[in-house]
Amino acid sequence: MAPRPLSPLVLALGGAAAVLGSVLFILWKTYFGSGRERRWDGGEAWWGAEPAGLPQWDEWDPEDEEDVEPALEELEQREVLVLGLDGSGKSTFLRVLAGKPPLEGHIPTWGFNSVRLPTRDFEVDLLEIGGSQNLRFYWKEFVNEVDVLVFMVDSADRLRLPWARQELHKLLDKDPDLPVVVVANKQVRAVGGWPRSAGLDPRCLGPGAPERGSGLDPWPAAQG
């Protein structure tokens, strides 16, 4: 039987997906510049900031603090990619970090969202790529470009936990050295708490995954 020609709808959808991917990639390159060396060091705090520590009582001098404050333009940059299935709470997470109130209802991200947070030593760029099925294809193109991956999981969405796990594994396969933080979001809504049987326990992430920093970091739910 002769192969059936592709319908115009399929061709149009394929073309649109290719254009969207190219646009995302160009925007990413424009935003973050060309490829970079990851500057992760296991001895550092999770995005490279110095581990917090209170100064000794007799050492503390407020004037010293002012002396060492680096100018904003001198700050190094760290890139954090925020991924997770659609509706897992990525945009909300970014909004809350930026000091904005969470939005009512789910407004899907069709491209990407970003937030820049100056810390004492670094400028941290957090970048969300939308989690809808057609955008997930492009996630893997970005993992090699960032310092840390934050993978957001909706703890209340038990039915899709295996999908979330599968997507996370694809990313881990793409970059085995990528430091990962798994955020179990919406825990208050997940009846019975975190469903360990669903397979997103860090011990289920695959060989070596927990040792390289993967884990569940309960996110204080924005809305419960």
Ligand SMILES: Nc1nc2c(ncn2[C@@H]2O[C@H](COP(=O)(O)OP(=O)(O)OP(=O)(O)O)[C@@H](O)[C@H]2O)c(=O)[nH]1
């Ligand atoms: N109860 C509760 N709801 C939350 C929490 N975080 C996000 N939501 C809600 O979940 C829905 C989806 O949140 P978004 O932040 O838009 O999800 P997203 O991961 O950015 O989704 P996409 O952009 O489609 O990939 C919204 O209605 C949010 O208000 C949370 O911690 N607790």
Ligand SMILES: [Mg+2]
């Ligand atoms: Mg979003």
